[in-house]
Amino acid sequence: MLRKIRIALAALFFVGITLLLVGIGQQWWGWMAKLQFLPSCLAGNFIVTGGIVLLTLLFGRIYCSVICPLGVFQDVVIWIRRQVGLIANKINVKRFQKAAQARKEGKEVGPVSTIKPEVKHFKFNKERRIVRYGMFTLTAIAIFTGIQLFVALIEPYSAYGRMVRSIVGLSEGQSIVPALLITAAATLVIIGVCAWIWGRAWCSNICPVGTLLGLLSRCSLFKIRIDESKCVECGRCGRGCKAACLDTETRTIDYSRCIDCFDCIGRCKEGAISFGLKTKEKKENNEDGASRRAFIATTALVLGAGSIAKAQEKRKDGGLAEVAEKQVPERYGRLVPPGAESVEDFYSKCTACQLCVSNCPNGVLRPSTDIKHLLQPEMGYEKGFCRPECTVCGDVCPAGAIRPVSKEEKLSIHIGFAEVNDELCIGCGKCSTICPTGAILMVNEDGKKLATVVDTQCIGCGKCEFLCPVRPISAITVNGLEEHRHDE
Numbered sequence: 252m253l254r255k256i257r258i259a260l261a262a263l264f265f266v267g268i269t270l271l272l273v274g275i276g277q278q279w280w281g282w283m284a285k286l287q288f289l290p291s292c293l294a295g296n297f298i299v300t301g302g303i304v305l306l307t308l309l310f311g312r313i314y315c316s317v318i319c320p321l322g323v324f325q326d327v328v329i330w331i332r333r334q335v336g337l338i339a340n341k342i343n344v345k346r347f348q349k350a351a352q353a354r355k356e357g358k359e360v361g362p363v364s365t366i367k368p369e370v371k372h373f374k375f376n377k378e379r380r381i382v383r384y385g386m387f388t389l390t391a392i393a394i395f396t397g398i399q400l401f402v403a404l405i406e407p408y409s410a411y412g413r414m415v416r417s418i419v420g421l422s423e424g425q426s427i428v429p430a431l432l433i434t435a436a437a438t439l440v441i442i443g444v445c446a447w448i449w450g451r452a453w454c455s456n457i458c459p460v461g462t463l464l465g466l467l468s469r470c471s472l473f474k475i476r477i478d479e480s481k482c483v484e485c486g487r488c489g490r491g492c493k494a495a496c497l498d499t500e501t502r503t504i505d506y507s508r509c510i511d512c513f514d515c516i517g518r519c520k521e522g523a524i525s526f527g528l529k530t531k532e533k534k535e536n537n538e539d540g541a542s543r544r545a546f547i548a549t550t551a552l553v554l555g556a557g558s559i560a561k562a563q564e565k566r567k568d569g570g571l572a573e574v575a576e577k578q579v580p581e582r583y584g585r586l587v588p589p590g591a592e593s594v595e596d597f598y599s600k601c602t603a604c605q606l607c608v609s610n611c612p613n614g615v616l617r618p619s620t621d622i623k624h625l626l627q628p629e630m631g632y633e634k635g636f637c638r639p640e641c642t643v644c645g646d647v648c649p650a651g652a653i654r655p656v657s658k659e660e661k662l663s664i665h666i667g668f669a670e671v672n673d674e675l676c677i678g679c680g681k682c683s684t685i686c687p688t689g690a691i692l693m694v695n696e697d698g699k700k701l702a703t704v705v706d707t708q709c710i711g712c713g714k715c716e717f718l719c720p721v722r723p724i725s726a727i728t729v730n731g732l733e734e735h736r737h738d739e
Contacts, residue, residue: 253526254513257316265323272415274609277647284606284649286318287408288460293600294651304467311468311475315454315461316510321407321442322454322461324414326512328446329493372490373450375498378505382456390459400625403603407458408649410438412604413626419609430625431605431618450493455508465507473527475509475516477502481523488515488524577633578723584731586630586711588616588637589664590645590653593734600652601627607644607653613637615713616644632713632729637666639687639712662688663738667711667731669704675726676701682715682727691715691727702727 267280285291291299303314315322386405393401403409417435420427445452454461477488479502489499492515496508516524584594588607591597603626608616614635616628630637639662645655656664669682669691678700683691690708693700704727711729719725 254517257313257511257513261317261323261326264318265320265327268320268411269415271647272412272604272606272609273419277610277643281647283318284408284604284647287604287649288314288319288464289406290408290602290604290650293602294649296651303464307464307467308471310473311471311506311509311511312461312464313511314464316512319407319460321411321458322451322510324411325442325446325451325453326493328443329450332447373492373495375489375492375500376495378508379456383462386457387459387462397599399598399603399627400622403626404434404438405457405459406602406604407460409602409604410442412606412609414439416605416609428618428620430620434626450495451508451510452495454510455494455496468509469507471506474506475504475511475513476525476527477504478523478525481521483521483523485520487518487520491515491518575722577725579631579633580716580724580728582728582730583670584667584733586667586713586729586731587735588628588630588644588653589661589666589735590642590648590656591666591735592654594731595733597652598624598627600650602650602652603627604649606647606649610643610647612643613641630713630731632716632725634717636713636717637711638714639710662710665710665732665736665738667713667729668706668709669711669715669727669729671702671704671727672724673701675721675724677721677726678702679720681718681720685714685718687712687714 264283267276267283270276271280271284285294285296286299286303288300288303291303303318306313316326317323390402390405392398413431413435417427417432421432442453455465482502484499486499489497493512494508494510496505497515498504511526513526516526587594587597603618605618605628608618608628615630615632615637617631618626619629640658642656642658642661645653648654673696678693680693680700680702682702683693686709688708688710690705690710692703692705694703695701711731713729715727716725716729719727
């Protein structure tokens with residue numbers, strides 16, 4: 252029953268988060284993204300972070316087997332591997348049965364060709380502490396020193412987000428920036444192959460979130476227990492343990508790697524394995540030390556979480572007529588969405604999960620390709636503008652990089668200012684007509700009508716830049732503000 256409940260909840264989270272990353276059902280599934288561990292740390296959401304820590308201290312690494320989409324993705328790969336093996340075995344059985352029947356009938360039968368069985372059996376592996384804690388240490392150092400690319404590549408939720416974003420973009424015929432496509436493809440291949448061959452090896456050795464929660468789960472209140480009086484040493488539980496943490500010879504479990512999938516309970520025919528309050532075990536050593544390390548690591552991760560990577564360049568024509576594509580202008584100052592407060596604050600919290608990029612209805616957000624903020628979102632108005640009534644990015648952001656703002660509040664946030672190139676301006680007056688704040692005026696200068704911008708009124712929405720008819724570089728360009736300004 253526990254296994255069925257776990258699978259049902261995992262399927263719910265996996266489908267919901269995948270749809271959310273595709274851009275479907277933000278009103279229904281948006282809360283699921285807010286439950287991701289590292290993004291919630293960066294957002295300063297200590298209720299969620301504390302809830303996950305408490306959940307782990309009570310029940311172990313339930314988070315890794317239910318809430319984490321990359322973890323559930325690995326379970327899907329393992330399940331497919333097992334189904335392939337079962338099909339291969341059924342084909343082999345049928346071939347042997349046909350051969351046996353033919354021999355009974357006195358027919359000559361040659362060698363029976365078989366398909367190599369692919370049913371995946373796992374075996375216990377000792378904890379690879381050097382790899383595991385080495386990767387965790389490198390991640391912590393990267394967070395503290397602002398090496399954003401490393402953190403973005405290793406964080407599980409963001410890695411899954413890039414995979415989904417790339418697959419959906421390609422299926423829709425979109426142009427995916429090579430940096431995003433390459434990293435997503437590499438992640439898909441590496442994690443998929445690891446899951447196919449070794450099960451949850453990525454979670455047990457590489458994932459920093461898994462390592463941190465593993466430290467906490469060593470002292471969880473409820474655990475998988477083995478009743479030695481009932482065990483017949485058949486080994487079925489160990490062969491089915493995808494985390495390779497169940498030692499059938501010593502009848503012990505490495506709780507730091509156990510993800511509470513409950514597969515072992517279902518495989519035991521003698522009822523020797525159960526889930527309940529922990530009992531004192533001979534081999535539980537240094538538990539107090541592990542607990543202290545866990546809380547120190549948690550505090551360090553929460554307080555020291557720094558910036559992660561910037562995202563790609565997404566191109567999408569926002570007009571109905573065929574027009575020449577606009578080129579990206581040179582901007583003096585980086586644009587970040589309303590709700591980010593400042594450029595520094597935005598990039599110190601963003602995990603490059605691509606959720607805001609997937610859900611932006613205006614084509615304004617796209618992954619960046621510059622090394623400093625690789626894969627993190629950047630804004631651009633060549634293919635759309637930031638509509639004053641749209642607040643989607645702040646509503647979906649799980650990391651607190653973009654805080655939610657109301658439609659009314661958004662009109663009072665200045666994220667940049669427009670600047671007119673007098674040499675390119677043709678004096679059509681379109682920018683002045685469509686400006687939502689009335690910040691652009693048309694003036695006569697040397698007998699020529701030119702646009703001029705009232706900086707105090709401009710909010711930097713980019714409508715003027717996007718709709719400017721001048722090609723390939725607009726006659727009006729929006730430059731970003733390092734610190735966003737709010738009207739009193």
